[in-house]
Amino acid sequence: AQSVTQPDIHITVSEGASLELRCNYSYGATPYLFWYVQSPGQGLQLLLKYFSGDTLVQGIKGFEAEFKRSQSSFNLRKPSVHWSDAAEYFCAVGVRAGGTSYGKLTFGQGTILTVHP
Amino acid sequence: DTEVTQTPKHLVMGMTNKKSLKCEQHMGHRAMYWYKQKAKKPPELMFVYSYEKLSINESVPSRFSPECPNSSLLNLHLHALQPEDSALYLCASSQGLQGYTGELFFGEGSRLTVL
Numbered sequence A: 001a002q003s004v005t006q007p008d009i010h011i012t013v014s015e016g017a018s019l020e021l022r023c024n025y026s027y028g029a030t031p032y033l034f035w036y037v038q039s040p041g042q043g044l045q046l047l048l049k050y051f052s053g054d055t056l057v058q059g060i061k062g063f064e065a066e067f068k069r070s071q072s073s074f075n076l077r078k079p080s081v082h083w084s085d086a087a088e089y090f091c092a093v094g095v096r097a098g099g100t101s102y103g104k105l106t107f108g109q110g111t112i113l114t115v116h117p
Numbered sequence B: 001d002t003e004v005t006q007t008p009k010h011l012v013m014g015m016t017n018k019k020s021l022k023c024e025q026h027m028g029h030r031a032m033y034w035y036k037q038k039a040k041k042p043p044e045l046m047f048v049y050s051y052e053k054l055s056i057n058e059s060v061p062s063r064f065s066p067e068c069p070n071s072s073l074l075n076l077h078l079h080a081l082q083p084e085d086s087a088l089y090l091c092a093s094s095q096g097l098q099g100y101t102g103e104l105f106f107g108e109g110s111r112l113t114v115l
Helices: none
Strands: A003-005 A010-014 A019-021 A024-026 A032-038 A044-050 A056-058 A064-068 A073-078 A087-094 A105-107 A111-116 B004-007 B010-013 B018-025 B031-037 B044-050 B053-057 B064-070 B073-079 B087-094 B110-114
Touching: A003 A087, A003 A105, A010 A019, A019 A111, A024 A073, A032 A064, A032 A073, A044 A056, A044 A064, A044 A073, A073 A087, B004 B087, B010 B018, B018 B031, B018 B087, B031 B073, B044 B064, B044 B073, B053 B064
Parallel strands: A010 A111, B010 B110
Antiparallel strands: A003 A024, A019 A073, A032 A044, A032 A087, A056 A064, A064 A073, A087 A105, A087 A111, B004 B018, B018 B073, B031 B044, B031 B087, B044 B053, B064 B073, B087 B110
16 A cells, blocks of 8 residues: 655744755655645645656745655645645545546645745 | 536535535536545545446445436435534546546535534
């Protein structure tokens, strides 16, 4: 079964600083990988996704992530954080299903981002 | 604005009540999902419908009863819930095509409190 580890429960950065959120996955083949963001009491919004091809993917709100197969990682980065980026971030892995089935998303535990002015 | 709409946004119910959560999407997606999210935890999958048929039930107690009346609608019927069922219930949809796992589009959730 697939699994996702987000080692950092809580990260605090200053506004304007760079950001990297870590994500490691466990899956026997090439997975689908996603980063979602959730503001308090809200649903999840997709930031970016990796299916295949270029291992550096660009997302919304200035985020990017790099898929590194050798490290089983999919870390999220942003060069300059804005106060509005404060939220909880979830990494997720989806299974490449076949036949009549489809994949399920398995989420990491989440990383809460606090941004100081 | 989310393209997956959930109602109600907040629901308070007693343990003997019967209520329903509703979800609607108009993106032509053929897979719809119910997730449960407790505070400070990631979403956990409950049910998946594919082409209006229940395809996955993650061993959810029978006091939760899903229904997919058509390709755009997904309901979650609630009966005899327990206080520990209080959570944010998220609906999601995806293209759900055979052999493809697309990204999930989530609604804003229904915050359920069971007294």
